[in-house]
Amino acid sequence: MSRVEPFFLFQSTIGLLVAGSLLAIVTSWRPTIANWISHGLAAAGCIVMIILAWKIFGQSQPEHFFVGRWLHSGVVTFRIDALAAFFLLLLGIVGAASAIYAIGYTTEHYSPRYFILPTLFNLFLLSLFLVVTASHIGVFLIVWELMTLTSLFLILYEYEHSANIRAGFVYVVMTHIGTAFIIGAFFILAKSAGSLSFQMLGGTALTEQSRNLVFVFAFIGFGTKAGIIPLHIWLPKAHPAAPSHVSALLSGVMLKMAIYGMCRFYLEFLGVGPTWWGVLVMSFGILSAFMGVLYALMENDIKRLLAYSSLENMGVILLGIGAGMVYASNHQTLLAGLAWSAALYHVFNHAIFKSLLFMGAGSVVRAVGSREMDTMGGLIHRMPYTAMVFLVGSAAISALPPLNGFVSEWMTLQALFFLPTAIPGLAGKMFGAFLFITLGMTAAIVAACFVKTFGITFLARPRTKKAENAKEASWVSIFPMAALALACIGLGAWPPFLLQLTNRIIGSYAGVSTEGLFQQEWRGTVFQADPAFGILSVNSVVVLVSIGCLIAVILYFLQGKPLKEIQEVWACGIVPTYRNQYTSMGFSKPVRWAFRWVLRTQRERIVDENENRYVGRKLAYHQTIHYIFDEAFYNPIQHWILRRANYVKRLQAGSVQLYVGYILIVTIVVLVWSSRN
Amino acid sequence: MLMLKMFFQAVAIVALAPLVQGFIQWCKAHLQNRRGPAPWQPYLTLFKLLSKDMVIARTASWLTGVAPFACFGAAFAVAGLAPVAPEPVGGVADLFLIVYLFGLSRFIMALAGLDTGNSFAGMGSSREMYLAVLVEPAFLLAILAAAGAAGATELGVMASDAGAHPFTLPYVLSAVAFFIVMIAECGRIPVDNPDTHLELTMFQEAMLLEYSGRYLALLQWSIYVRQLVMIILFAELFFPWNWTSMIPAELFWMVCKVFVLGLLLAIAETSTAKMRLFRLPNFLAASGLLSLLALVAR
Numbered sequence: 001m002s003r004v005e006p007f008f009l010f011q012s013t014i015g016l017l018v019a020g021s022l023l024a025i026v027t028s029w030r031p032t033i034a035n036w037i038s039h040g041l042a043a044a045g046c047i048v049m050i051i052l053a054w055k056i057f058g059q060s061q062p063e064h065f066f067v068g069r070w071l072h073s074g075v076v077t078f079r080i081d082a083l084a085a086f087f088l089l090l091l092g093i094v095g096a097a098s099a100i101y102a103i104g105y106t107t108e109h110y111s112p113r114y115f116i117l118p119t120l121f122n123l124f125l126l127s128l129f130l131v132v133t134a135s136h137i138g139v140f141l142i143v144w145e146l147m148t149l150t151s152l153f154l155i156l157y158e159y160e161h162s163a164n165i166r167a168g169f170v171y172v173v174m175t176h177i178g179t180a181f182i183i184g185a186f187f188i189l190a191k192s193a194g195s196l197s198f199q200m201l202g203g204t205a206l207t208e209q210s211r212n213l214v215f216v217f218a219f220i221g222f223g224t225k226a227g228i229i230p231l232h233i234w235l236p237k238a239h240p241a242a243p244s245h246v247s248a249l250l251s252g253v254m255l256k257m258a259i260y261g262m263c264r265f266y267l268e269f270l271g272v273g274p275t276w277w278g279v280l281v282m283s284f285g286i287l288s289a290f291m292g293v294l295y296a297l298m299e300n301d302i303k304r305l306l307a308y309s310s311l312e313n314m315g316v317i318l319l320g321i322g323a324g325m326v327y328a329s330n331h332q333t334l335l336a337g338l339a340w341s342a343a344l345y346h347v348f349n350h351a352i353f354k355s356l357l358f359m360g361a362g363s364v365v366r367a368v369g370s371r372e373m374d375t376m377g378g379l380i381h382r383m384p385y386t387a388m389v390f391l392v393g394s395a396a397i398s399a400l401p402p403l404n405g406f407v408s409e410w411m412t413l414q415a416l417f418f419l420p421t422a423i424p425g426l427a428g429k430m431f432g433a434f435l436f437i438t439l440g441m442t443a444a445i446v447a448a449c450f451v452k453t454f455g456i457t458f459l460a461r462p463r464t465k466k467a468e469n470a471k472e473a474s475w476v477s478i479f480p481m482a483a484l485a486l487a488c489i490g491l492g493a494w495p496p497f498l499l500q501l502t503n504r505i506i507g508s509y510a511g512v513s514t515e516g517l518f519q520q521e522w523r524g525t526v527f528q529a530d531p532a533f534g535i536l537s538v539n540s541v542v543v544l545v546s547i548g549c550l551i552a553v554i555l556y557f558l559q560g561k562p563l564k565e566i567q568e569v570w571a572c573g574i575v576p577t578y579r580n581q582y583t584s585m586g587f588s589k590p591v592r593w594a595f596r597w598v599l600r601t602q603r604e605r606i607v608d609e610n611e612n613r614y615v616g617r618k619l620a621y622h623q624t625i626h627y628i629f630d631e632a633f634y635n636p637i638q639h640w641i642l643r644r645a646n647y648v649k650r651l652q653a654g655s656v657q658l659y660v661g662y663i664l665i666v667t668i669v670v671l672v673w674s675s676r677n
Numbered sequence: 678m679l680m681l682k683m684f685f686q687a688v689a690i691v692a693l694a695p696l697v698q699g700f701i702q703w704c705k706a707h708l709q710n711r712r713g714p715a716p717w718q719p720y721l722t723l724f725k726l727l728s729k730d731m732v733i734a735r736t737a738s739w740l741t742g743v744a745p746f747a748c749f750g751a752a753f754a755v756a757g758l759a760p761v762a763p764e765p766v767g768g769v770a771d772l773f774l775i776v777y778l779f780g781l782s783r784f785i786m787a788l789a790g791l792d793t794g795n796s797f798a799g800m801g802s803s804r805e806m807y808l809a810v811l812v813e814p815a816f817l818l819a820i821l822a823a824a825g826a827a828g829a830t831e832l833g834v835m836a837s838d839a840g841a842h843p844f845t846l847p848y849v850l851s852a853v854a855f856f857i858v859m860i861a862e863c864g865r866i867p868v869d870n871p872d873t874h875l876e877l878t879m880f881q882e883a884m885l886l887e888y889s890g891r892y893l894a895l896l897q898w899s900i901y902v903r904q905l906v907m908i909i910l911f912a913e914l915f916f917p918w919n920w921t922s923m924i925p926a927e928l929f930w931m932v933c934k935v936f937v938l939g940l941l942l943a944i945a946e947t948s949t950a951k952m953r954l955f956r957l958p959n960f961l962a963a964s965g966l967l968s969l970l971a972l973v974a975r
Contacts, residue, residue, distance in 0.1 A: 377794075380738040387738075391788075400781045401774060410773050417821070417830060429825075429972050436821055437814035437965065440776075444813035447780055448806035451787045455802065460794030461736055523679065523769045535831055537769045540680070541754050541778065544687065548753025551691075552746045555727060555898075556891050563730040569795045569887065570734075582791065582799030590807035594958050 006063045009052040010078065013129060016045035021122035028115035035106055038118035042099035042125055049092035049129060056085035057501060064135075079135035079198065082505040083267070087132045087260045089501075090348055093487070094252040094355045095125050097480035101359050102245040104477030108366055109243065117157055121246065124150040128249075131257050135198035137186045144182070144257075148175050151254060154246045155238050167237035174234040178224025182261070185217035189269055201269045203510075211270060215277055218265040219284075226258035226314045229288040230629040235311060236295070240303035240371065244362020247303060251310045252355030256347050259317055266321065267340070272328045272511035275423065279431070282322030286435050289315025289442045291598070291629075297449040297591055298599060298625050300584045301371045302361045305453060306354065309397065312442060313350040316412055317343045319435065323415040328511035330422040334529030335415065337506050337514040342411035344502045349404045349491065353396040356484040360390035363477055364457060367470035373453070373584040378462035382470040385478045387458045392485040394450035396492065399443050402538045402545070404491035409443060414527070414534045421532070445591065452587045461578040493542055496520045585623055592625070600626035679769060687757035690909070694756075694901035695719035697908065697939055704943035719901065726894035734793040734887050741887070744789035745895035751782040752899035752906075759906045760832040760913045762927040768833035772820055775832075775910070776813065779862065782899060783809055790884030801883025804954065808868065808880060811961040812861045819858050819964060822851035822971035823914050832913070839917040850971035852915035856945075857964035859911055863904040865942060867952035867960065908938045 020041030027034040056063055062081030080088065102121065109117055127150055130143035156168045190196050193204040206214065220231070227235035239250050266273070292311025299305040320343025327336035363386045364379060365371050380387040392403070399409035416439065419432035462468040472478075491498055496518070503514040519526045524537030556562075568575050592601055601623065608618035651662075699716035706713020733741065755778045758770035783805060790802035824830045826847060827838035839848060861868045869880040885896055912934035952960060 378736070380740065395781075395784065398780070398784060399777060400784055401777050406777055409777070410771075413773050414830070417824065420825065426973065429975075430969075433818060433821060433969065433972055437818045440817040441810060441814040443777075444780070444806075444810040447784050448810060451784060451791070451802060451806055455788055455791030455799075459738065459740065459788065459792045460799075531828060533829055533831070535769060535771055537771065537774065540683070540769050541758075541774065543680070544683065544754035544757045545747075545750040547684065548687070548750035549746045551688075551753060552749035552895050555749075555895065556746075559728040562891055565730065565732045566735055567732045568735055569793050571796060576794065576796065578794070580796045581794045582796060582803060587799070587803045587806075590804060590954065591810055593955060594807065594810070 004051075004055070006052055006055050006080070007065050009048055009055065010065055010080075010133070013045050013048045013052065014126065016041050016048060017122045017126040017129070020045065021119040021126070024115045024118040024122070028112075031110040031114040032107075034115045034118055035103055035110075038115075038122060039099045039102045039106075042102075042118070042122050043096045045122075045125065045129075046092045046096035046099060049088050049095070052080070053085040053089035053092060056080050056088075057082065057504060065133075075197065076136050076139055077197065078130075078133040078139075080133055082501075082508065083260070083263055084132045086344065086348075086501060086505055087256060088129070090256060090351045091125075091128050091132065091253050093484075094249065094351050095128070097484050098245040098248045098252075098355060098359065099125075100480040101248070101362075101477050104474040105245050105359070105362055105366065106243065107474075117154075117243065120150050120154050120157070124154060124246070124249065128253055128257065132260060137190055137196040137198070137201075140198075141179070141183060141186070144179065147254065147257065148172070148179070151242075151246075151250060155242045155250075157243060157246075158241070161241075163237075164241040167234070167241040171234040171238040174224055174231065178221045178231070181217045181221030181224070183221075185214045185221060185265065188214050188217070198264070198268075203271055204269075211273070214265070215270060215273060218262065218270075219281065222258040222261040222265075223284065224258075225261070226255055226318075227288075227311050228284050228314060228318060229291050229311060230633055232288070232292070232311050233630060233634055236304050236307045239307035239310065240301065244303070244358055244365065247306075247362070248355035248358035251307065251358055252351040255310060255314060256351055259314075259321075259343075259347050262321060263344075266325060267506075267509040267512070271509075273325060275326055275329045278322045278325030278327075278329065279423075280322070281318050281325060282435060285315045285318030285322055286438050286442075287315070288312065288318065290438050290445075293442050293445045293449060294591075294595060294598065295625075295627070297445055297452065297588050300373050302365065302373050302376075302453065302457060303358070303371050305373075305449070306357055306361060309446070309449065310350070310354060312446060313346065313354065313397075315442075316409070316439070317346050317350070319343075319439065320346060320408075320412050320415060323412075323419060324512060326419065326422050327415075331511075332422055332529070333511060333513035334515070334517050335418055335422070335532060336512040337503075337517050338411060338527055338529060339415035340506045340512055341499060341502045341514065341517070342408055342415050344505065345411060345495075345498055346408035348498060349396070349408050349488075352484050352487050352491070353393045353405065356389060356393040356481055356488070357397065359477070359481050359484075360386055360393060363473035363481075364390075364470075367473070368464070368467050370464075370466070373456045375464045376457045376462070376467050377460050377464075377578060377581065378458070378467060379470055380458040382462075382468075383458075383472045386473055386481070387454075389478070389481040389485040390458065391454055392488055394454045396488040398447040398450050400447075402489075402492045402542050404488050407492055407495045407536065407538065410536055411527075413439065414532075418529075418532045448588070448591060452584060456582070456584045456587065460581045463578045463581070493538055495525045495536060495538065499525065592623075598628065600628065602626070683757040683769065686759065686761050687753050690756035690759060690761075690905055691753060691898070691902050694905040695723055695898065697905050697935060698901045700936060701939045701943050701946075704940050705947055708943060708947040719897075723894050723898055726889075726897070727891050729890035731890035731892060734795070736794045737792055737887070740792045741789055742892070744785050744792075745888070745892040745899075747785045748782045748899040749895045751778050751785070752902040754778055755782075755906050756902050758832070759909045760836050761909060761931055762924050763833035763836050763913075768831055770832040772824060772830040772832060772835070775906070776816055776820075779903060780809070780813070782903065786881070786884050786896070789888075790886075793887045795887050797879060797883050798886045801879045801881065801886070804880050805884060807954075808861060808957065811958055812858060815854070815961045815964040815968070816858045816862070818968040819851050819854040820914070822847055822854070822968050822975065825972065826975055836913045836917070839914050843917045847971040847975045848915060848917075850967050850974060852911070854964040854967035854971065855911055855915055856941075857961065857967075859907045860942070860945060861957075861961065862907050863942070864900070866946045867949045868957060870951055905935070908935050908942075912938060 024038035065078040127147040134140040224231040296308035324339035396403035396405040399405040420428040604622040606620040787802035790798040827835040
């Protein structure tokens with residue numbers, strides 16, 4: 001095969017995605033054609049991205065693409081190094097899956113304005129692609145903004161619901177605050193480096209203060225995009241509002257762009273920092289992880305639940321990043337490598353299983369016509385394939401061995417376990433133990449959350465007529481989900497595959513090293529960072545579990561094949577209906593009770609006692625939880641701004657003379673100002 | 678070689694687990710001035726169940742059928758990884774792996790509980806996942822104290838370190854902490870009561886409510902195996918008396934320790950009363966505090 005130039009692949013990706021968005025407009029009069037052509041081209045573009053990423057991993061040097069010259073600010077280049085290639089790979093896989101899924105899923109959106117959806121989808125993929133490849137501050141900020149805008153329009157696609165408009169508004173406000181901080185961080189760096197090109201930003205000589213400032217700005221800026229608590233308020237509103245194949249991209253990939261930005265800053269531009277950087281990152285990481293999953297468990301809306309669970313996963317990623325920074329500043333390069341590997345592994349994992357879960361949720365919501373889990377139930381009988389892939393995704397996100405979530409969870413736990421070696425004294429021990437147990441508790445809540453999600457949605461009796469008559473999603477939608485589910489299993493059972501990629505990335509930066517960190521032995525993946533070591537023997541577990549299942553089968557058939565009698569569910573003699581089943585709200589009750597001091601639960605029970613006091617009463621039950629960050633932080637700010645705005649309103653009195661007066665005053669001030677010397 | 682050892686160890690633990698359960702029940706019966714069934718009764722029960730046909734709920738899906746095998750498989754894997762006479766270097770068993778394998782069987786059983794739509798089984802699932810939220814951090818913390826001293830989470834290393842410093846203060850403190858976790862994880866009084874299906878104690882037993890015959894046998898058996906593995910973990914890490922990696926001697930002492938611990942469990946169970954569901958956070962917080970003390974004392 002002749003050698004395909006990476007630049008050609010780069011161009012063809014852009015070409016395919018642009019063609020996809022344009023052709024959707026051209027064929028807007030026939031939604032079916034627009035759907036197949038546009039999403040097909042998007043999938044093709046994503047597959048080209050995967051090939052491109054693979055080629056970059058194959059070569060030792062990063063690839064630079066010269067595009068043009070920017071006035072005054074130097075050469076505009078795009079660059080794909082190992083780090084970019086990693087995120088490109090992830091974007092390609094998740095993008096291709098959600099594009100193919102969209103072919104089957106978006107048929108319910110057919111309407112005269114349908115063509116907007118695939119057009120924006122292609123543009124969104126294009127902007128994500130450019131964010132990863134841009135290596136010039138100006139270009140990066142422009143495509144970053146393009147990403148925000150295309151995703152905003154996708155979130156607003158179903159603008160008929162007022163909640164979606166509100167979600168879009170909050171999203172735009174929050175991400176722009178974040179972008180302001182990102183611009184600030186870049187500005188300080190660019191000023192000291194004297195260049196807008198990413199290559200020149202690394203290792204610039206900054207003063208201690210401005211270095212810290214860049215760190216904090218980048219953390220706030222990208223943290224807003226990553227949805228770390230307390231900057232998260234847009235995320236649980238915005239992600240569920242979009243159509244589900246877009247939600248998959250938003251949660252699976254767009255959040256990762258924030259992590260990509262952090263990697264660029266903390267690995268490449270800033271290099272090794274003081275210990276408190278890492279401690280800060282980890283503190284916010286654990287806060288996001290714990291609170292995110294707690295809110296997720298309380299949620300009854302399946303898509304909002306998944307959005308909250310994204311907060312948790314971003315928290316886990318931040319734990320890895322933070323631990324990596326702490327180790328790096330303590331010159332424990334190998335442990336830093338382990339922690340960064342954990343973070344990147346989890347980035348990949350979360351992209352895969354979260355997009356899988358969002359797609360599954362999309363199919364379910366489409367079949368049932370509601371996002372409330374308490375209207376579902378029994379879907380495993382009607383949608384068996386969706387149920388199966390959703391189960392794999394749920395188990396993977398609950399970090400159960402031998403699936404991929406466990407691998408990154410294990411590495412993160414190991415990275416936290418050795419934390420006392422980097423932070424001396426009692427403080428280190430206590431901080432390590434605190435992170436460790438909170439992460440353990442988080443993992444348990446995640447498991448509870450996804451037992452609930454799967455159990456209430458797919459198991460037992462259907463709770464509504466619609467759930468009873470639900471139809472399985474089309475095969476075009478199931479195929480990409482099945483592929484992602486297989487990826488969950490593969491990345492879990494065979495960690496070395498992804499680890500060799502993360503090794504390539506991490507090894508090239510200062511302060512971290514992966515030299516001989518991971519070894520693959522027959523008994524499992526061993527990491528060795530003297531004197532620390534650990535062994536991840538997922539493969540042994542797979543063998544043992546299979547042997548165990550085999551023995552169970554032998555025991556089962558030991559005395560012949562049993563008869564199975566089908567009977568009613570036992571409920572003390574009555575034939576139970578769906579009303580006797582556990583509900584989503586009921587399932588999470590004990591945890592809600594145990595954590596009522598954080599959740600501020602309030603319940604309201606209305607009993608109509610006019611009729612018989614004991615039987616057949618009318619009963620209404622509401623349960624609300626208070627989101628402490630919204631109430632303690634955002635609501636006061638909002639009120640403050642609105643109150644101040646009231647004063648400003650007086651300026652706008654409606655009289656033209658007054659406005660002319662303003663203009664006059666401003667003109668005079670400007671004239672005086674400009675002629676001051 | 679190691680794989681073979683793991684296989685035989687798993688088979689042995691699976692084979693002996695019902696006996697340990699029977700022994701605990703036997704001790705309990707005697708402590709309560711009852712005669713009680715013989716220690717080998719669980720074998721007879723399992724054998725009887727394994728020869729029976731089954732009643733399956735109309736609403737059950739394929740999950741009900743898969744869960745017993747998956748649970749048994751997970752329990753078998755845990756049994757293979759349990760630290761019986763572990764090599765001090767080059768082992769396979771990692772602590773987190775064991776904790777998360779316990780999580781795997783819990784996940785499957787909770788789903789199986791929700792599968793039929795039985796309200797009691799749903800209650801069991803809900804409570805079991807709630808209990809996991811409390812137990813898992815306590816579990817990790819209790820072990821962190823021991824693993825922190827050893828400097829690794831590989832069980833062989835941890836066991837040999839515990840053997841080198843037997844009964845020092847951190848180990849004693851975390852032993853008490855781990856004992857509490859063990860009670861919770863085995864579903865025993867004061868957390869749960871394995872003897873009844875009463876609504877008050879509906880945890881593990883409630884999730885199995887819709888199960889009968891062979892499926893029930895497999896699930897019960899996997900619960901026994903997990904219990905024995907917890908006891909072995911305790912014996913190896915916190916009861917490091919005469920620890921050696923010499924196989925015959927180690928095996929002998931291990932069996933003795935397991936039975937002593939079984940007796941302890943029976944005594945603990947007889948001398949306390951069932952705790953209210955919402956008091957459990959305090960109970961497990963006590964375990965967490967002890968572990969923290971152990972960390973400080975190290």
